[in-house]
Structures are given as C-alpha cells and as structure tokens.
Amino acid sequence: xxxxxxEFQLIADxxxxxxxxxxxxxxxxxxxxxxxxxxxxxxxxxxxxxxxxVHFLPADPPDLVARKLVRVNLSDLAAKGARPFAVMLAxxxxxxxxxxxxxxxxxxxxxxxxxxxxxxIGGDTVSTPGPLTLSxxxxxxxxxxxxxxxxxxxxxxxxxxxxxxxxxxxGLRAAQGQFSQLEASHAAFLAERYRLPRPRVALGPELIGxxxxxxxxxDGLVQDLGHLCRASRLGAQVEAGRVPxxxxxxxxxAEEHSLLATVLTGGDxxxxxxxxxxxxxxxxxxxxxxxGVAVTAIGSMVEGAGVTVLDAAGQAMALGRGGWxxxxxxxxxxxx
Amino acid sequence: xxxxxxEFQLIADxxxxxxxxxxxxxxxxxxxxxxxxxxxxxxxxxxxxxxxxVHFLPADPPDLVARKLVRVNLSDLAAKGARPFAVMLAxxxxxxxxxxxxxxxxxxxxxxxxxxxxxxIGGDTVSTPGPLTLSxxxxxxxxxxxxxxxxxxxxxxxxxxxxxxxxxxxGLRAAQGQFSQLEASHAAFLAERYRLPRPRVALGPELIGxxxxxxxxxDGLVQDLGHLCRASRLGAQVEAGRVPxxxxxxxxxAEEHSLLATVLTGGDxxxxxxxxxxxxxxxxxxxxxxxGVAVTAIGSMVEGAGVTVLDAAGQAMALGRGGWxxxxxxxxxxxx
Numbered sequence: 001x002x003x004x005x006x007e008f009q010l011i012a013d014x015x016x017x018x019x020x021x022x023x024x025x026x027x028x029x030x031x032x033x034x035x036x037x038x039x040x041x042x043x044x045x046x047x048x049x050x051x052x053x054v055h056f057l058p059a060d061p062p063d064l065v066a067r068k069l070v071r072v073n074l075s076d077l078a079a080k081g082a083r084p085f086a087v088m089l090a091x092x093x094x095x096x097x098x099x100x101x102x103x104x105x106x107x108x109x110x111x112x113x114x115x116x117x118x119x120x121i122g123g124d125t126v127s128t129p130g131p132l133t134l135s136x137x138x139x140x141x142x143x144x145x146x147x148x149x150x151x152x153x154x155x156x157x158x159x160x161x162x163x164x165x166x167x168x169x170x171g172l173r174a175a176q177g178q179f180s181q182l183e184a185s186h187a188a189f190l191a192e193r194y195r196l197p198r199p200r201v202a203l204g205p206e207l208i209g210x211x212x213x214x215x216x217x218x219d220g221l222v223q224d225l226g227h228l229c230r231a232s233r234l235g236a237q238v239e240a241g242r243v244p245x246x247x248x249x250x251x252x253x254a255e256e257h258s259l260l261a262t263v264l265t266g267g268d269x270x271x272x273x274x275x276x277x278x279x280x281x282x283x284x285x286x287x288x289x290x291x292g293v294a295v296t297a298i299g300s301m302v303e304g305a306g307v308t309v310l311d312a313a314g315q316a317m318a319l320g321r322g323g324w325x326x327x328x329x330x331x332x333x334x335x336x
Numbered sequence: 337x338x339x340x341x342x343e344f345q346l347i348a349d350x351x352x353x354x355x356x357x358x359x360x361x362x363x364x365x366x367x368x369x370x371x372x373x374x375x376x377x378x379x380x381x382x383x384x385x386x387x388x389x390v391h392f393l394p395a396d397p398p399d400l401v402a403r404k405l406v407r408v409n410l411s412d413l414a415a416k417g418a419r420p421f422a423v424m425l426a427x428x429x430x431x432x433x434x435x436x437x438x439x440x441x442x443x444x445x446x447x448x449x450x451x452x453x454x455x456x457i458g459g460d461t462v463s464t465p466g467p468l469t470l471s472x473x474x475x476x477x478x479x480x481x482x483x484x485x486x487x488x489x490x491x492x493x494x495x496x497x498x499x500x501x502x503x504x505x506x507g508l509r510a511a512q513g514q515f516s517q518l519e520a521s522h523a524a525f526l527a528e529r530y531r532l533p534r535p536r537v538a539l540g541p542e543l544i545g546x547x548x549x550x551x552x553x554x555d556g557l558v559q560d561l562g563h564l565c566r567a568s569r570l571g572a573q574v575e576a577g578r579v580p581x582x583x584x585x586x587x588x589x590a591e592e593h594s595l596l597a598t599v600l601t602g603g604d605x606x607x608x609x610x611x612x613x614x615x616x617x618x619x620x621x622x623x624x625x626x627x628g629v630a631v632t633a634i635g636s637m638v639e640g641a642g643v644t645v646l647d648a649a650g651q652a653m654a655l656g657r658g659g660w661x662x663x664x665x666x667x668x669x670x671x672x
Contacts, residue, residue, distance in 0.1 A: 024378070029567055030486050031412040031551055032380040037373035044368040047473060049426040051464045076367040090385040090426070090471035128387045130466020135426035137383060137473045144373070150366050215367055231365055
C-alpha cells in the first residue's frame with residue numbers, strides 16, 4: 001500500500017488492522033506478502049474483478065460492495081474444497097470518492113475478514129477517472145492433490161447444488177424495483193441474496209473425499225454445469241423440478257412462470273455445484289445437515305456432452321446458451 | 337477465465353498457451369490455480385493495478401502496456417530477492433476494445449512470460465464502461481526467512497541503487513513530446529525506459545546474503561527511501577552527485593538543471609534500492625558486473641529519521657515531499 005495523506009492515509013488506517021493476524025502480511029508496510037509453505041498442502045489462488053455498474057449497482061451500500069467482492073472469491077475457494085486464509089485487494093477508486101464512502105467500504109471489508117477468519121495481506125490502491133474497479137486475489141489451503149476440480153466428474157455421478165438457485169438473478173431485478181407485485185419481504189430477501197452472497201465455506205472443504213468434482217455457480221446453473229461437463233468430457237441431465245428454490249423465488253415464479261429460465265441460467269448464485277457417486281448421497285445429506293446448508297440432488301452426469309434440463313413432462317427445455325456474457329454484455333453480470 | 341465467444345474466446349485462445357508450463361494453472365479451465373508447497377521456501381506475492389490515462393498513456397502500444405504491467409510486479413519481487421514463477425491477470429477491458437488491440441496485448445504478455453520464464457496461471461476478464469484497468473498478482477519463490485524487507489536496514493549500511501535513476505520520470509515527459517530540444521536518440525531512450533521498465537530479476541535474488549534491506553523504486557528515489565527509513569526506523573543521507581544517471585538523463589539535465597528534482601523524486605524507475613554493510617561492497621560490485629547490472633553506492637543509513645539529499649556543496653537540498661501521490665494526483669503516477 002502506498003503511503004500519502006488524505007484518502008490514502010485513511011485507507012491505510014482502515015486496512016492495517018485487517019492484516020494483524022497474518023505475520024506474512026508484514027503489516028502492509030512492504031512490497032509483498034510472504035506465504036509460508038506447509039508440507040502436504042497446496043495454496044489455491046483465485047482472482048475476481050468487479051466494476052461499478054457492471055457487477056454491482058453504483059448506489060449499492062459500500063460495505064456490501066466490499067463484502068460481495070470478498071464473498072465471490074471465497075465462493076471459488078470453497079467450491080474447490082479450500083479453506084480461505086487471506087486476500088489481497090487492488091482498488092481503483094474514482095477521484096473524489098468521499099471519506100465516508102471509504103470508511104463504510106473498509107467497515108464491510110473488516111466485517112468479512114472477521115466473519116471468515118481471514119487476513120488482508122496486501123494490495124494496491126490507485127485512482128481512476130472511471131468507475132470504481134476492484135479486484136481481489138484470494139488464497140486458500142487445500143490438501144495436496146485433493147482440490148475438487150471441474151474435470152473430476154464421472155459418468156453416473158449425482159449432480160448436487162447447495163442452498164437455493166436463482167435468488168441472485170431474481171435479486172438483481174428486485175434490487176432494481178422490478179418486482180412491484182411481490183411481497184416486500186420476498187423482494188427484500190432476493191435483493192439481499194444478490195447483494196450479499198453466502199459463500200459455502202463450511203460445506204466446501206468437507207466435500208473432499210465425498211465429491212468427485214466441484215465449482216461454484218456464478219454465471220448461471222446451466223452455463224456453469226456446461227463448463228463442468230466440458231472439463232469432464234461428459235454431459236449432464238438435470239430435472240428442473242428438483243432444482244431447489246427459495247420461498248421468495250417460488251413466489252416470484254408463481255407471479256411470472258417465464259422467470260424459470262432466469263432462475264436456471266441467471267448469474268450470481270454463488271452456490272456450490274458438485275458431483276459425487278450415488279453411494280455418497282447419504283453422507284452428503286448428513287453433511288448438509290451438520291453444516292446447516294441445504295444440499296439437493298438435481299440430476300446425473302451422463303456420457304455425451306452438453307446440459308439437458310428436463311421439464312415436469314420429461315421434455316428437454318429450450319434455454320438458449322444461458323449464463324452471462326461479460327465482455328459484450330450490456331446488462332449486469334458477474335466476471336467470476 | 338470465463339468462456340464466451342468473440343472477444344472472450346480470443347482472450348482465452350491468447351492466454352491458454354501462457355499457462356502450459358505450470359500444471360497448477362489447470363490450463364486456465366478451472367476456478368483457481370494451485371501452488372505447490374516447497375519446504376524451505378516462501379511464496380512472495382504482490383499486486384499492482386494500472387489504469388489507462390493514469391499509469392500509462394492510452395495511446396501506448398498494447399504490447400508495451402502488458403509488458404509494463406508484468407514488469408512493475410516482477411520488480412517488486414526482485415527487490416525482495418524472490419524469483420518470479422507466475423502471474424494472474426484481472427483485466428477490465430473497455431467495451432468495444434478491438435480484436436487487434438487484444439491480440440497485441442496478448443503478444444506483449446506472451447513476450448514477457450517467455451522472457452522471464454513465468455506462467456500465466458489464472459485471471460478474470462470483465463468489461464468496463466470506463467478506461468482499461470488492469471491488475472496483476474505476481475508470485476515468486478524466496479528462501480524461508482530470507483526475503484529482503486524494507487525494515488531490515490541497519491545504521492551504517494551503504495545505500496545502493498541499480499541501473500540509472502530518473503529515466504522513467506523524464507521518459508514520461510519525453511513520451512509526451514516535452515523534450516523538443518533533446519537529441520532524438522536520448523528522447524527515445526527515456527521514453528522507452530518509461531514504457532518498458534527492466535525489472536532487476538537477475539540481481540535481486542543474488543542480493544540475499546549480501547543486503548540487509550531492499551525495495552524497488554517506483555514512487556521516486558527520495559519517497560521510496562523514505563519508506564525504507566520509516567520501516568527500518570532510521571534516516572538516510574544521500575549525495576545527489578553519486579546518484580547514477582543515464583547519458584540521456586545527463587543530457588536532459590544539461591538543458592534544464594531544475595529537472596534534478598524530477599530525477600530524484602519522480603516515479604517509474606523500477607530500479608532496486610537496497611542497503612548493505614560496507615564490508616559487502618566489493619561482493620556487490622562484483623555481483624553487478626557478473627549479472628550485467630550497474631550498482632552504485634549513493635549514501636548511508638544513519639540514526640534518526642528522514643532522507644537528506646546533499647548537493648555538490650554538501651548542503652541539504654529542498655525537494656518537497658517528493659514522489660507521486662496516486663489517489664488525488666491529477667498527473668500520471670504509478671500505483672506500485
């Protein structure tokens with residue numbers, strides 16, 4: 001972190017306490033952080049970028065922006081079975097960002113550093129004439145050779161998801177005030193799910209030894225399952241009726257059934273998608289209960305290629321490509 | 337890297353070969369990269385962000401933008417004595433960035449991945465309505481407990497710099513066409529030094545065992561030496577006349593002597609600044625010859641605080657704060 005008065009000094013003051021628990025952070029006063037080697041473990045590293053107006057709403061509360069940034073990255077680590085221990089932040093703040101905004105952003109970062117037991121071990125802060133642009137590098141610990149890869153699925157594996165699907169994509173619409181007919185508590189639940197993902201950090205590491213493959217759902221269930229299929233050189237068959245929905249999502253679908261496509265292909269779920277042999281199902285259900293995260297079997301990996309989603313009549317649904325495209329997309333999307 | 341057609345596919349095609357040498361990159365087809373643990377070594381990690389119009393000129397050749405991004409980070413690692421092995425890229429490309437631009441950016445990245453023997457092990461690509469915004473996380477290997485920290489200097493240490501100082505700051509002016517009276521070859525040399533730093537990757541790791549403290553000069557010699565002084569709770573005395581200047585910088589100063597302040601406090605040097613006991617001087621000079629990088633003693637660490645720069649008459653020079661401020665600065669600067 002570069003030193004200078006005013007905003008930079010404030011940032012330094014806000015960030016320094018977040019590094020204290022990790023000696024290799026060198027109190028954020030050096031050019032690098034130092035990660036110790038632990039025999040028998042690998043370090044899983046991921047980076048995700050977020051741009052105001054693209055990945056979050058410019059008016060979103062600053063603390064939630066910081067927390068979302070942390071959480072989308074921790075979700076990637078959790079999906080691999082890695083336990084997060086540190087993050088590094090590169091932030092380009094618009095010129096004239098006010099002190100109160102920065103303070104609230106720092107508060108959000110501090111909240112999640114505390115909640116997830118991680119440390120902020122370094123970063124870079126610069127100014128930009130453009131929108132707020134953030135990137136976070138996150139570090140996790142995973143047993144050597146144990147990480148749950150996209151490529152590990154086997155034909156016959158059961159496909160599982162954590163939590164509920166579609167809340168993020170519906171939540172974006174709710175946050176934009178598009179669900180005027182929906183009960184206020186449902187709309188608020190969905191918007192909260194969009195703004196503050198819940199990375200499944202307790203579940204992911206426990207899946208090692210049970211699951212064959214894993215990833216997190218950030219681009220949309222169908223799209224991400226497609227990625228997993230390609231990496232594993234398999235196909236997938238999913239029953240739409242088994243995809244777990246929150247009460248709020250069910251209420252939204254009751255109003256407008258065509259939203260089912262949004263649920264299945266919309267982004268920002270940050271739930272885990274994993275595959276496991278059918279024999280592991282009882283242990284996985286028991287694990288879900290133990291860590292307090294719903295786990296639901298939604299289909300099977302099959303020989304072949306591509307994702308087929310079957311409707312209640314057993315017919316393949318036409319969902320288009322599904323998932324967000326980031327670069328040329330004009331709407332909101334996630335780069336995770 | 338998220339998959340999608342068009343620009344995203346091009347980026348994936350350009351980047352995939354850069355990952356091949358590192359198995360833990362998982363061919364850029366997974367959510368994380370996996371770093372193996374090596375007993376007796378630590379992983380040094382650094383991140384630097386660059387914004388078009390702030391840290392490089394928007395019209396700069398795209399291959400040089402990519403290479404500068406890599407090099408400012410490798411410079412940080414070199415200063416710690418770490419050998420670089422990998423980088424991760426988070427890139428927010430403006431909407432409508434053309435294919436040719438991306439291809440040339442990829443070429444630059446490939447050139448430096450090859451030149452420095454590193455791998456691109458992951459990243460994230462998103463779109464932005466704002467300027468091109470890049471952040472790179474770089475990983476290096478360093479012996480456990482051996483990294484050259486800012487805090488390691490001792491009173492009586494000799495202060496050294498690599499290469500020549502001030503070329504980057506003068507080079508920015510040259511790149512902007514401000515040196516109309518300077519010989520064209522000198523102006524071109526300075527502009528090249530601004531656009532394409534030379535991280536001292538051969539020198540840095542060899543300083544372990546010789547130097548007590550190290551950092552790279554990115555914010556300006558005086559400013560960065562000030563950082564080192566604060567971290568080491570010491571002061572520094574530098575003789576301006578001993579600060580090594582390139583022929584081009586000498587020519588520029590001959591035209592306009594007041595540029596000496598720019599040389600001493602301007603950013604973008606990406607040279608190494610290190611301190612070592614006087615007894616190590618012969619070995620350091622021999623090392624410089626061996627790796628082909630000039631090394632010059634410019635002063636000493638002293639009890640006290642702050643940086644004093646003495647002119648030819650032995651008088652302390654008034655240099656102001658020196659160094660770039662990033663956040664509220666209106667000019668160009670580096671966030672390193």
